[in-house]
């Protein structure tokens with residue numbers, strides 16, 4: 001019993017239960033064969049796509065801020081790579097650097113506005129979201145005259161960023177996702193920087209008085225979210241040999257839902273990388289796994305909505321448990 | 332008995348056209364509890380925020396160990412050993428005791444990029460620090476701050492400040508939201524801090540709490556220092572009057588106390 005109670009108090013508890021719940025639901029009501037689902041690539045590819053962005057977004061949300069401009073940054077990264085190395089035919093390395101640079105710049109812009117003004121970051125990044133959508137659309141029309149740009153990447157770039165692995169249809173970004181998850185886990189839970197981020201999310205003023213460079217950390221986190229998004233866009237352009245202008249609106253919600261299902265508190269100060277990772281997996285299984293069920297695909301959003309509400313309710317009550325936890329007096 | 336740790340000389344503070352503090356001259360010594368008293372809006376919080384580096388005095392001088400000091404940020408005051416504990420003991424409700432105790436000064440082990448937060452040490456040190464103040468109910472550094480009682484949180488915050496070498500401890504109404512038992516815990520912690528030679532500045536609206544721990548009393552009325560006296564120099568009634576802004580409220584207070592029985596009865600009826 002103690003073991004179970006200990007598990008439930010962890011920020012990742014709700015995401016684990018959500019994952020189990022979704023799998024049970026799909027097996028019982030959708031007739032899914034678990035083996036077939038486990039071997040399928042679609043959900044894992046999708047998990048990696050949103051997961052790479054969800055990791056820094058999780059950190060940012062733990063620090064009490066939010067970034068929705070990531071939605072525009074995935075297509076921005078893709079288009080930048082394709083325009084530089086496809087349309088202008090420059091070596092792929094310039095396309096890669098270009099995509100990452102645009103991520104860093106937009107992140108700096110968001111971060112500096114966030115620390116210099118009192119405007120909520122939801123509004124700031126809503127502004128950059130819409131602005132970047134405009135830049136990407138108008139920019140590609142202006143430069144290339146098209147909304148879709150082809151790209152042929154050399155073999156090394158394919159292998160690193162846009163190939164299939166395990167001889168099947170799994171994408172190489174899955175490996176990137178796992179490596180990044182380990183790095184983020186280390187930073188968040190093992191290093192002192194994680195402690196700083198929790199403190200910033202708990203109380204900014206006290207954190208600043210304790211000597212934590214709050215502004216620099218906040219700007220850095222915005223750079224990470226934005227660059228992670230442009231990185232994913234770049235990988236997709238290299239994988240699919242082309243980039244399209246798209247809104248990326250779905251990605252925003254899917255990434256934030258994954259993070260919230262993963263037990264990160266929207267108001268900051270609480271959450272975990274394990275939770276974000278499992279939350280992302282759960283979301284991807286709901287969204288892509290539905291194709292393996294007898295359930296009509298159109299129901300997927302209903303399931304996601306219900307899962308989100310249940311997960312949030314679980315998070316609430318588990319957090320209360322964690323708060324009221326006190327060790328039993330030793331006899 | 333000794334030289335003052337912190338001293339204010341003719342300090343004024345105004346926010347634009349609003350004068351909040353007038354010509355305050357005040358000292359606090361090591362091992363002394365200075366009770367800062369006064370009605371709502373008298374300027375107590377403004378005074379301690381000035382000491383803590385949140386506000387800069389408009390004019391006047393601040394001295395620490397006899398040397399003039401000027402703080403640009405709260406961090407500067409904290410670095411000089413002036414620690415402020417706020418009403419709810421701060422701060423990070425969803426962090427563990429061990430983690431929050433060491434925010435900004437995390438103990439690490441290992442080297443290079445693999446320096447890890449030393450949770451075991453952090454938890455042990457934090458638990459030991461509060462236990463030394465007699466809060467023996469805290470035994471597990473993994474507990475979250477938000478799960479502690481108000482008094483435990485205050486005590487933890489005070490223990491933290493002293494652990495990191497605070498020489499002046501500023502407490503803004505630490506007992507305001509606490510029940511009798513919890514408040515007495517905090518008062519005991521204040522006495523322990525004093526015993527360790529820390530200068531304590533203690534703001535309260537409760538005469539009983541002030542009388543219990545105070546060595547030195549300073550009363551602010553509309554931003555001016557209306558009285559500045561040592562323990563035993565004034566009676567409880569005189570102090571109550573002063574705290575109420577100089578009006579003769581002590582009689583009323585006594586009257587209310589006589590009638591508490593009736594008052595309670597009336598409350599239940601209505």
Ligand SMILES: Nc1ncnc2c1ncn2[C@@H]1O[C@H](COP(=O)(O)OP(=O)(O)OP(=O)(O)O)[C@@H](O)[C@H]1O
Pocket residue numbers: 346349351369370371372373374375376377378
């Ligand atoms: N930043 C500020 N700008 C303008 N006026 C201020 C500011 N801070 C405080 N004041 C004013 O200064 C006066 C004293 O406020 P202060 O908070 O110091 O009172 P206090 O003695 O702590 O009261 P309480 O017992 O209610 O806590 C009040 O009239 C308040 O409105």
Ligand SMILES: [Mg+2]
Pocket residue numbers: 375376377
């Ligand atoms: Mg006050």
